[in-house]
Amino acid sequence: MAEVKTYHAEVTRDGKFWLIRIPEIGRSTQALHYRDVSTMASELIEIMEGVGGDDYDLHLKVNLPSSVEDHLARAEVLREEAIRKNAEAALESRAAVRELLAEGLSQREAGEVLGLSFQRVNQLANS
Structure with missing residues (x-):
């Protein structure tokens, strides 16, 4: 070919x-x-x-104009930062759930207190 x-x-x-x-x-x-x-x-x-x-x-x-390239580069930096911050937020949510469960709350109670669904609490507790 x-x-x-x-x-x-x-x-x-x-x-x-x-x-x-x-x-x-x-x-x-x-x-x-x-x-x-x-x-x-x-x-x-x-x-x-x-x-x-x-x-x-x-x-x-x-x-593209250099000013547009600059905006795109800054947007990429912010997206990467957002990914890191979301990961940090997930770690803190897990810690909060685990701490409440360690104090004896059920997953349903922890969900009600934190404004999360039972399913989400279960995910955080088991991840």
Whole structure:
């Protein structure tokens, strides 16, 4: 089986258009809407290279403004922090449940006191 060639579309917003550059063929095109970027890139490749859609792979690389990249990086840091904080919260919930159970409360009573369902108390007690 022949190796499939890969083309890279470098996509940049310019005014109201998306500019699409395909370095492998040294050609560019544009799209009005992002949803059309892949189609426009594929059509350009197919016309210029005389290939069909199954004969190549297309990889899009959207070049975003640095301020947008900064926001995305900060969002990722916050998501990671939220994961850590949720894990800490779960540990504290487990500790609270186990402490109440150690004091002799039933799982149902502990759930009522903590505002948790019996099932959730059971999960926390057994995890």
